[in-house]
Amino acid sequence: MNVTIIGAGYVGLTTGLALSYIGHNVCIVEKEKRKIELLKAGKSPIYEKGLEELLALVKKNVVFLETPGKEVSNSDVIIIAVGTPPLENGEADVSYVERAAKEVADCLLRGKSYTIVIKSTVPIGTNDKVSWQIKQRLKENKISCEVNMASNPEFLREGMALYDALYPDRIVVGARSEKAISDLQQLYNPILQQTFTPPHFLPRPNGTKLPHFIVTDIISAEMIKYAANAFLALKISFINEIAGLCEKVGADVVDVAKGIGTDKRIGMSFLNAGIGWGGSCFPKDTSALLEFAKKIGYDMPIVSAAREVNYRARRAVVDKLKAYFGDLMGKTIAVLGLAFKPGTDDVRESPAIDIIKILLVEGANVKACDPIAIENARKVLGANEEIGFFEDPYKATEDADAVILATEWPNWANMDFEKLASKMRNLLFIDGRNYYEPEEVKKAGFIYMGVGR
Ligand SMILES: NC(=O)c1ccc[n+]([C@@H]2O[C@H](COP(=O)([O-])OP(=O)(O)OC[C@H]3O[C@@H](n4cnc5c(N)ncnc54)[C@H](O)[C@@H]3O)[C@@H](O)[C@H]2O)c1
Incomplete structure (x- = not known):
């Protein structure tokens, strides 16, 4: 055709x-x-x-x-x-x-x-x-x-x-x-x-199933897209809300997620607690859905709450740093990962970008690190002498007081924590994606703080 x-x-x-x-x-x-x-x-x-x-x-x-x-x-x-x-x-x-x-x-x-x-x-x-x-x-x-x-x-x-x-998984057509x-x-x-x-x-993955071809009317097709994104966003926000409670009572959200996600009715995906969702879709689509519903006089408290929980996770990271240091003025914080998720150079609504902005307001210096997304991050953060950009995490963490892992790039899976620690001023590691085994990080002398563990 x-x-x-x-x-x-x-x-x-x-x-x-x-x-x-x-x-x-x-x-x-x-x-x-x-x-x-x-x-x-x-x-x-x-x-x-x-x-x-x-x-x-x-x-x-x-x-x-x-x-x-x-x-x-x-x-x-x-x-x-x-x-x-x-x-x-x-x-x-x-x-x-x-x-x-x-x-x-x-x-x-x-x-x-x-x-x-x-x-x-x-x-x-x-x-x-x-x-x-x-x-x-x-x-x-x-x-x-x-x-x-x-x-x-x-x-x-x-x-x-x-x-x-x-x-x-499926192709949806409304016509x-x-x-x-x-x-x-x-x-x-x-x-x-x-x-x-x-x-x-x-290559085609083993066991690939033929996609569903879902034919519906136009309005339902439009609705499917918003409903899908709202549901995924709120699933992540739900586990993040549970993670907050885990921190208060000493439970480990990683185990909790496994304990609930192995129930087939719930499923494991989108149950990784962390610093929340970003990107060009979930933030804008949940907000567009709410605005659309408001216009026709319909309240959507669940979607609204999913957004609220999501955005407070960004502030929570900085609160953890402040609880540890008291004051962030003049502290140097390395932020590893700028893309809103691994595998992309997209920084639209990336949690890392918001966290950096809050850190700057708190008077911290930021060393921002990403293998792919630096060019796009520079565009949104602008010229700012309090921010340095690095592709290499070991360079980014030199003389830093704390590290925040904001994006779990797979090429950082085998991080050499001893090497990372060797040139840092203070050894605080905030694992915003619960990506690492806490014991591995602690072995290098770090204080480890995950999300909900
Ligand atoms: N990015 C995603 O992961 C994703 C996933 C599903 C759905 N969507 C939706 O798909 C749409 C596109 O998203 P995207 O991320 O690809 O956007 P994008 O901003 O990356 O790309 C849009 C492109 O369209 C071009 N453009 C705009 N007006 C044009 C015109 N009149 N003629 C020619 N080019 C024009 C822009 O220059 C830009 O390059 C959005 O509605 C988004 O919500 C995005």
Whole structure:
């Protein structure tokens, strides 16, 4: 099929390259010139495992454009995957989606049939609104063609984006027209049936089950995305709330999580207590859901509480430091991990970034460390002489008074704690992800503080 993707971010680029890999003719439209130039040069503008290798495999078959062109007009399926960042009041900003839809509408040809898909996470009702806007634009342009709208929410995890695109649990499609549903079934068929040959760098995992193809109405599809993210966010917040109580009574939340997660009804995933969730999805999607519900007069206290618990975990880390040192003025704190989670360079709403901001307000100096995300962290933290940036954790901790592990990068799994301790001024280790065995850390002379243990 001929497919256009609008937006080459984490979702658009991953989806576009994956669709090309399984045999479609793909055009990717991205308005940021820098990203298009990088892509044309075979470089990925974002860090995602396997993405650059996949780009090398499919590059010749993908057209990269800065503005929509004839490839868009000739597409059967057009997927809008632009950002929906939070507005100041917490609502999702759908203006990028609306603008993209208008640009798409201007490319549509008389007499042709198109399936236009919104993959961006959008508030309930947006697909219908955008569908109306496209029809209005076509009327203005005096173009008569068939447009079938579909909502196709995305569930990929950053750091695992390509894996999730090729081996998803489910593909959700919300649509009114049979044509849109059959187009998307055809589009995803090699993934639904797992008939493609896996790329050598991303083999199909043993026991991969065929993804569910869930067809529903448009509003339910929009709701599924928000409900999924809200549920995952509150599962983490729940264990973090329990972790706080564990700290008060001397229980170990790691054992508690195991004790409850082995119950099949609960499950182990998303039960790792820590300094909370961040990223470009859970914070903005929970807030957009709450704002949307508020608008229609519906209270969502559970989602609201999940957010409250999440954000207090960031403050709690600094409170632990203050309880130990009394005052953080002039103390040097090494923060290991800036990305909101391992495997990505994304620092949007990263707990580490907020913790650094609080540390600076408290008068501390910060040595910030990350293997991939320094460039993005610099952009959000700005030029500040109280912050030094390091890729190497052993350099970052030199002369530090305390370490906070904020992101559990796998390449730090076998940390040499003796080496880390040897050049530090004070030996306090705050394990914000309960990543290390407390005894291992303590053996090197550290005072170890995890979350809820
Ligand atoms: N990142 C994730 O993990 C994830 C997962 C699931 C769903 N989502 C949702 O998918 C959507 C996209 O997320 P993302 O993280 O990929 O965003 P992103 O900010 O990384 O990428 C969006 C891209 O769209 C481009 N863009 C905006 N308007 C454009 C236009 N008119 N024409 C061409 N390009 C345009 C931007 O320049 C940017 O490169 C959001 O709604 C998000 O909530 C994201």
